[in-house]
Amino acid sequence: xxxxxxxxxxxxxxxxxxxxxxxxxxxxxxxxxxxxxxxxxxxxxxxxxxxxxxxxxxxxxxxxxxxxxxxxxxxxxxxxxxxxxxxxxxxxxxxxxxxxxxxxxxxxxxxxxxxxxxxxxxxxxxxxxxxxxxxxxxxxxxxxxxxxxxxxxxxxxxxxxxxxxxxxxxxxxxxxxxxxxxxxxxxxxxxxxxxxxxxxxxxxxxxxxxxxxxxxxxxxxxxxxxxxxxxxxxxxxxxxxxxxxxxxxxxxxxxxxxxxxxxxxxxxxxxxxxxxxxxxxxxxxxxxxxxxxxxxxxxxxxxxxxxxxxxxxxxxxxxxxxxxxxxxxxxxxxxxxxxxxxxxxxxxxxxxxxxxxxxxxxxxxxxxxxxxxxxxxxxxxxxxxxxxxxxxxxxxxxxxxxxxxxxxxxxxxxxxxxxxxxxxxxxxxxxxxxxxxxxxxxxxxxxxxxxxxxxxxxxxxxxxxxxxxxxxxxxxxxxxxxxxxxxxxx
RNA sequence: GGUCCCAUCGUCUAGUGGCCUAGGACGCUGGUCUCUCAAGCCGGAAACAGGGGUUCGAAUCCCCUUGGGACCGCCA
Numbered sequence: 148x149x150x151x152x153x154x155x156x157x158x159x160x161x162x163x164x165x166x167x168x169x170x171x172x173x174x175x176x177x178x179x180x181x182x183x184x185x186x187x188x189x190x191x192x193x194x195x196x197x198x199x200x201x202x203x204x205x206x207x208x209x210x211x212x213x214x215x216x217x218x219x220x221x222x223x224x225x226x227x228x229x230x231x232x233x234x235x236x237x238x239x240x241x242x243x244x245x246x247x248x249x250x251x252x253x254x255x256x257x258x259x260x261x262x263x264x265x266x267x268x269x270x271x272x273x274x275x276x277x278x279x280x281x282x283x284x285x286x287x288x289x290x291x292x293x294x295x296x297x298x299x300x301x302x303x304x305x306x307x308x309x310x311x312x313x314x315x316x317x318x319x320x321x322x323x324x325x326x327x328x329x330x331x332x333x334x335x336x337x338x339x340x341x342x343x344x345x346x347x348x349x350x351x352x353x354x355x356x357x358x359x360x361x362x363x364x365x366x367x368x369x370x371x372x373x374x375x376x377x378x379x380x381x382x383x384x385x386x387x388x389x390x391x392x393x394x395x396x397x398x399x400x401x402x403x404x405x406x407x408x409x410x411x412x413x414x415x416x417x418x419x420x421x422x423x424x425x426x427x428x429x430x431x432x433x434x435x436x437x438x439x440x441x442x443x444x445x446x447x448x449x450x451x452x453x454x455x456x457x458x459x460x461x462x463x464x465x466x467x468x469x470x471x472x473x474x475x476x477x478x479x480x481x482x483x484x485x486x487x488x489x490x491x492x493x494x495x496x497x498x499x500x501x502x503x504x505x506x507x508x509x510x511x512x513x514x515x516x517x518x519x520x521x522x523x524x525x526x527x528x529x530x531x532x533x534x535x536x537x538x539x540x541x542x543x544x545x546x547x548x549x550x551x552x553x554x555x556x557x558x559x560x561x562x563x564x565x566x567x568x569x570x571x572x573x574x575x576x577x578x579x580x581x582x583x584x585x586x587x588x589x590x591x592x593x594x595x596x597x598x599x600x601x602x603x604x605x606x607x608x609x610x611x612x613x614x615x616x617x618x619x620x621x622x623x624x625x626x627x628x629x630x631x632x633x634x635x636x637x
Numbered sequence: 638g639g640u641c642c643c644a645u646c647g648u649c650u651a652g653u654g655g656c657c658u659a660g661g662a663c664g665c666u667g668g669u670c671u672c673u674c675a676a677g678c679c680g681g682a683a684a685c686a687g688g689g690g691u692u693c694g695a696a697u698c699c700c701c702u703u704g705g706g707a708c709c710g711c712c713a
Contacts, residue, residue, distance in 0.1 A: 195713085424649080427660075583672045
C-alpha cells in the first residue's frame with residue numbers, strides 16, 4: 148500500500164521553521180515511498196483563523212518546493228462530514244450531548260486548578276435522563292457533543308520515533324467532539340479527516356503525542372481500530388534560548404528567510420539536518436534527501452535552529468549554484484529592495500548579473516549581501532567608505548595611481564583580462580621599484596570605494612577599461628584636491 | 638499540580654556494550670596562502686547532566702535525581 152501522509156497547518160500564524168520541517172519530513176517520506184502528500188488546513192477555530200495567512204503558507208511550501216498531491220482541503224468546508232460521524236457516535240452510545248455552559252465549566256476548571264488537581268470534565272451530562280435533556284433543551288441550551296471516553300485501561304501509542312508509549316485512560320476526560328455551534332474540535336476533526344483521507348502515517352510535532360491516545364480511542368469507537376495510522380512524533384524546533392520559537396526570536400517564518408536572501412535549498416538542507424542525520428554528511432541535494440531520509444533515523448530530542456549554520460549552508464549553495472539562476476535572483480532582490488531602478492536593471496544584461504555572482508560568491512553569504520555588494524560593479528553609484536578613503540586615497544599616493552592609470556591606458560580594452568592585467572601592472576610596478584602590496588589597496592578603494600573585495604585584477608576585468616580609467620581619474624583628482632592646500636601651506 | 642516526552646562539545650549531530658584516550662559539521666581560535674577581505678588548506682580549545690546499579694567491560698541497558706519541553710480548552 149502506498150503511504151498517504153498529510154501536513155495540516157492551522158492558518159493562525161505564518162509557516163515557521165518548525166512547521167516547515169514537519170512538512171518537509173512528511174514530504175520526504177511521501178516522495179521516498181512514492182506515496183501521496185496531502186495538504187489540509189485545520190481552520191475550525193473561527194476566532195483565531197486568519198484567512199489572509201493561507202496564501203503565504205501555500206507560498207512558503209511552494210518556495211521550498213514541497214509540492215502536495217491532494218488538497219488543499221479545508222476543515223471549515225467539511226462540517227457535514229464531522230457531524231455525520233458525531234451522529235454515529237451518538238447513536239452508538241459512544242458520545243453524548245453536554246448542556247453545561249461555558250461559565251459552569253470554567254468555574255469547575257478554576258476550582259480544580261485551585262485544588263491543584265488535573266482539570267477534568269466531571270461527567271455531569273454523561274448520563275442525563277431524557278427528562279433532564281428535555282428541560283435543558285427547553286431552556287434553549289445548545290448542547291455540545293462529548294466523547295464517552297473509557298475511564299479504565301490503557302491506550303498504547305506505537306510511535307515510529309518514540310517507541311511504545313503508554314497512557315492511562317483514567318487520565319482522559321470526556322472531551323468535546325462538536326462545539327455547541329456544531330463545529331468540530333481539533334481531536335475529532337483530525338481523526339475524521341485522517342480516516343476519510345486514508346492517512347497511513349501521521350508525522351507531526353511532538354506536542355501532539357499527548358493527543359494521540361484520544362485519537363486512537365476515537366478510531367476504535369468509530370469501529371476503525373484496524374485503520375489506525377502509524378504515528379511519528381518529531382521533536383520540536385526551539386529558538387536559541389531553548390524556548391518555543393516566537394516573534395521575539397527574530398526571523399522564524401519561512402518567508403522571512405526568503406526576504407533575508409536565504410536560498411530555499413539551504414533552508415531545506417538545514418531543516419532536514421535538524422533532528423535527522425545520515426552519518427557525517429552535511430550537504431544534501433533534494434534527491435539525496437529523498438533517497439536517504441528515514442523516520443527511524445530521526446533523533447528524538449528537540450533541536451535549536453542555528454542561524455549561523457544556515458548561513459554557512461547558504462554560502463555553500465551560493466558557491467555551487469548555477470550563476471545564471473543566482474544572477475536572476477540577485478536582480479530580483481536588487482529591484483525589490485530598490486537598490487536598482489527598473490530602468491537600470493533593464494539596461495544591465497543578464498550575463499552581467501551572473502558574472503557579478505561569480506565575482507562575489509566567495510565572500511557573500513546571502514542574496515542580500517550579494518545584491519548590495521554587486522552595486523559598485525553594476526552601476527556607477529559608488530559609495531566610498533570614509534575610512535578606506537582616509538587611509539588609502541591620500542594625496543601622496545596620487546602619483547602612484549597616476550602612473551598605474553597611465554600604464555592601464557596603454558592596455559587595449561580587449562586585453563582587460565585578469566591574467567594580462569596582473570602581468571602588466573606587476574611589471575610596471577617593478578620598473579618603479581614597487582610591489583603590488585604598495586598599490587593594490589589604493590587601487591581597490593579607487594575602483595570600488597571599499598577596502599575588501601574580489602581580487603584587484605578580477606575587479607578590473609569585470610569593470611572594463613572605460614570604468615577603470617574613469618574611476619582612477621576621479622580618485623586621482625580627489626586626492627590632488629585634498630593634497631593641494633597642504634602643499635600650498637607646506 | 639497531573640500525565641507524557643527528552644538529555645553527547647556553545648549549536649546540529651555520529652555513536653545502538655568492547656573499534657571511544659568519544660568522530661564529523663557550524664561557530665570560536667592558531668597557522669598557511671595572499672593585493673584586501675573571503676574562500677581553500679593544516680592545527681587547536683570544546684561534550685557523554687549527576688548518582689546508583691547490571692556487566693569482565695557502559696556514552697550505549699535499568700533505576701533514581703536534576704534539568705529542559707509538551708499537553709492537561711466548546712485552541713490547534
